[in-house]
Amino acid sequence: MINERNLPILATLLVFIMLYGFGMYEYKGFRDTLVFSNLLTDNAFLIITAIGMTFVILSGGIDLSVGSMIAFIGVLMAYLISNTGMHPLFAIGIALVVGVAFGAIMGVIIAFFEIQAFIVTLAGMFLFRGLAYLINLDAVPIDHPFITGLYDIYVPLPGRGGLTFIAMAMLVLLALGILIARRTRFGMSVYALGGDSHSAALLGVPVKKTIIKIYALSGFYSAMSGVIFAIYTGSAYPLAAVGVELDAIAAVVIGGTLLTGGVGYVFGTFLGGMIQGIIQTLITFDGSLNSWWTKLAVGGLLLFFILLQKGIVYWVKKRSAA
Amino acid sequence: MSDLVKDALEVKETSAVKETVEAAQSAVRPLLEIKHLSKSFTGVQALNDVSLQIQQGEIRALLGENGAGKSTLIKVLTGVYPRDSGEILLDGSLISASDSGHAQRLGISTVYQEVNLIPTMSVMENLTLQHQEKTFGLISWKKAEIRARELLAQVGLDIDPLRQLDTYSIAIQQLVAIARALSTQAKMLILDEPTASLDSDEIKQLFDLMARLKSEGLGIIFVTHFLDQVYSITDSITVLRNGECIGTFKTAELSRSDLVSHMVGKSLEDLAPTAHDHSIKRERTELLQLNNVGKQRYLQPLDLNIAAGEIVGVAGLLGSGRTELCELAYGSVKPDQGEVTLSNHSLTKSSLRRAIQVGMGYCPEDRKQDGIVAELSVRENMILALQASKGWWSPISIAEQQKLVEEMIQRLAIKTPDMDKPIGELSGGNQQKVILARWLITHPALLILDEPTRGIDIGAHHEIIQIIKELCEQGMGLLVASSELEELVMFAHRVVVMKDHHKVSELHGNEVSEQAILRTIAS
Structure with a gap:
């Protein structure tokens, strides 16, 4: 059923199909499944980060720490594997626990001291970047056989494409995110909080508990993204993923989530991340444009979606007043 | 049980002696009993030794003017505020709610004037929030939809539960809120001014529902400012004033004039029917003219003229439309019908800046806000x-x-x-x-003052009234809304009496007296 709540995500889907259709029409190489599977792999870490960000933005908050978290987790993993000789599986486990813990700490500060998420996560952003440098100043390779083994897992698809481990992990995390958002009480509490936090409290939503869980979840997803990023690049670098938090926010908004919270879908975020990837791929296929055109296109799309949402909100208000 | 109550009541009533309802009801165990409840905020006694009882299947009006303690009482009942002393018994057992969710689990549900639901979620999601049924640990939206439809049917609503809440009118949202309130096995339902933004058909729909819930044995506390509604739906009335319980009365036995007297704390007999000299000495030059000005769900259309050197008072109980009249006259709320002119400038569609330029001034009611x-x-x-x-x-x-x-x-x-x-x-x-x-x-040529003396000490009170009089003598026109009849009578040349969001009467010159105003409000 088409209702006003689904309009933004439908617009996102339309933009996705149009861009992809344009690519298939214009370039022969675009029609191969390889392009699609590469999109999944190359944008996996961005989409995973953005899924966590979706919950934060749905609740009316923001998390600026995710980019630094990716770098920090990567460096931490590299340290644990190379310097202590730990098995990568344990290292990943520890990295995830650390990510969740740091997210939860930020959540506690936001919930109990009632400080804006913007400033708390900004502090987190500097802090994690600093911690990454504390461990390691330079880029280091992660060349454990287990990691390269993961990287090499590959399920071929018809055509030249195939699903990498990274792509599959992203899809699993996407499915998990969709389930959490729409099929758990926690998920509905997130929507309620973003819709109207005062009413949510009166309706019996455990506000503080939910806020802490939201940032812990975002911590989990960005730590996961850090792990994926480390496998993807096979290295760790304290300056990695600078500005990814902003790309993630852009993916969430282009995916149709209302920046003021309460309305949006995790699947939209997936499309939002993929759209950014398609734009990049199209520019690569073109060959005559430099990569900064990506930023231009993403900026334009972002503006379009924000205006679209404003328009819808205005329209709904006008209709319910009549 | 409710038959028992009735019998008990009838027996007592026939016994000629004029007993209060409370005494009559003590024969059976009340649904809700509040004993000697007190609550103060930094030195201000918001509730002082309030006691009341409500039976099953009883609709009780809770009435009082601003600062009477109605909202404090409700907030203490629902656990939003802790109480200082006193006891609350529900169904005979002592309760002490720690927050609104806890109160709901105990069986006390509240529907506020502002719809406290999530506007961006669907009706179904709102109805089942925090109570969703699960299969294999995940929310089952199929079950939720069935449950939502049941709840909607319970309040007589036939709407699509999958649509977003804010696509429906406030009236429907209010009914959805009630449906949700009932979903938690409520024994006591508190309706805090639910009718403020409803039109007459919607109010009828709400009243039908209240009557049905009453027949099912629910106790209802109904807070409203509309006396007509009190008399059409409630069984009994509790009046609060300055944090004290003035009394509980059977609705059928309490005349409107007595009710108004209880609320404002003055009886008609005590008031001298004398009037001050209210005639205007100068020639009439019209300043403000409201021609059939009104707004749907806000204020019934009315006419009003104010001349230079004239003070027009606006009287009425809390929520009668005093502030609404001021806002429409000033233009901070735009009327959807009628004409506003000030010194021959039409202001109906003008900006506030234009209104100020042609001589409009407005001091709003809520100074802080x-x-x-x-x-x-x-x-x-x-x-x-x-x-x-x-x-x-x-x-x-x-x-x-x-x-x-x-x-x-x-x-x-x-x-x-x-x-x-x-x-x-x-x-x-x-x-x-x-x-x-x-x-x-x-x-300004015309100054609108909404409650100019609210919350200020006596000395300043007197000075402000002097200033109002001086301004008038200098030829300014004034529209003054006030809940204090005494002060209106002191300076107003005319008094517009508001009731249930429409103008019921306009008292001129010698007709202006506290008694006349009270009579008009109560009529």
Whole structure:
């Protein structure tokens, strides 16, 4: 059923199909499944980060720490594997626990001291970047056989494409995110909080508990993204993923989530991340444009979606007043 | 059980002696019993030794003017505020709710005037929030939809539960809120001014529902400002005044004039029917003219004229439409019908800036919220309206500002050490004077004052009334809304009496007296 709540995500889907259709029409190489599977792999870490960000933005908050978290987790993993000789599986486990813990700490500060998420996560952003440098100043390779083994897992698809481990992990995390958002009480509490936090409290939503869980979840997803990023690049670098938090926010908004919270879908975020990837791929296929055109296109799309949402909100208000 | 109650009541009633309902009801165990409840906030006694009982299947009106303690009582009942002393018994057992969710689990559900649901979620999601049924640990939306439809059917609503809540009218949202309130096995339902934004058909729908819930044995506390509604739906009335319980009465046995007397704390007999000299001495030059001005769900259309040198008072109980009238006249809320003119300038579609330019001034009711900018200085607060009407591109020099402000501080005897003190640090009376001054330096032809003396001490109270009289003598027209009949009678040439969001009467000259106003309100 088409209702006003689904309009933004439908617009996102339309933009996705149009861009992809344009690519298939214009370039022969675009029609191969390889392009699609590469999109999944190359944008996996961005989409995973953005899924966590979706919950934060749905609740009316923001998390600026995710980019630094990716770098920090990567460096931490590299340290644990190379310097202590730990098995990568344990290292990943520890990295995830650390990510969740740091997210939860930020959540506690936001919930109990009632400080804006913007400033708390900004502090987190500097802090994690600093911690990454504390461990390691330079880029280091992660060349454990287990990691390269993961990287090499590959399920071929018809055509030249195939699903990498990274792509599959992203899809699993996407499915998990969709389930959490729409099929758990926690998920509905997130929507309620973003819709109207005062009413949510009166309706019996455990506000503080939910806020802490939201940032812990975002911590989990960005730590996961850090792990994926480390496998993807096979290295760790304290300056990695600078500005990814902003790309993630852009993916969430282009995916149709209302920046003021309460309305949006995790699947939209997936499309939002993929759209950014398609734009990049199209520019690569073109060959005559430099990569900064990506930023231009993403900026334009972002503006379009924000205006679209404003328009819808205005329209709904006008209709319910009549 | 409810038959028992009735029998008990009838027996007592026939026994000629005039007993209160409470005494009669003590024969059976009440559904809700409040015993000697007290609550104070930093020295202000908001509730003082309030006791009341409500039976199963009883609709009780909770009435009182501003500051009577209605909302405090409700908030203590629902656990939003802790109580200082006293007991609350539900179904005979002592309860003490720690928050609104806990109160709901105990069986007390509340529906507020502002719909407290999530506007961006669907009706179904709102109805089942925190109570969703699960299969294999995940929410089952199939079950949720069935449950939502059941709940909607319970309140007689036939709407699509999958649509977003804010696509429905406020009335439907209110009913959804009630449906949700009932979903938690409520024994006691508190409706806090649910009808304020409903039209008559919607109110009827709500009343039908209330009657059905009553027959199912629910106890209902109904807070409203509309006396007609009190008499059409409630069984009994509890009146609060200044935090004290004035009494509980059977609705059928309490006349409107007695009810109004209880609420305002004055009886008709005590009031001398004398009137002050209310005639205007000068020739009439019309200033403000409202022609059939009204707005749906806000104020019934009405006519009103104010001439130069005339003070028109607006009287009525809390929520009767006093403030609404002021807002429409000033233009901060735009009417959807009728014509507003000020000194022959049509203002119906004009901006507020234009209204100020042609001589309109307005001091709103809620000083803290709408009037002052607490962090700005006395000078800055005073200069705001003048600057706004001039436009921000032609700044007023500091020297000129200081001259104007100094003059006003002298003229209105504002007590402030200097003009650069933040206004928030001044007393209420002096804040009110600064706001008056703000408008006086724009030399308005017409000044609208909503509750100009609310919350200020007696000395300042007197001074403000003097200022109002002086302004009038200088030829200004004034529209003054006030809940204090005494002061209206002192200065108003005419009094418009408001009730249930429409103008019921206009008292002229010698007709203006406290008694006449009260009679009109109660009629």
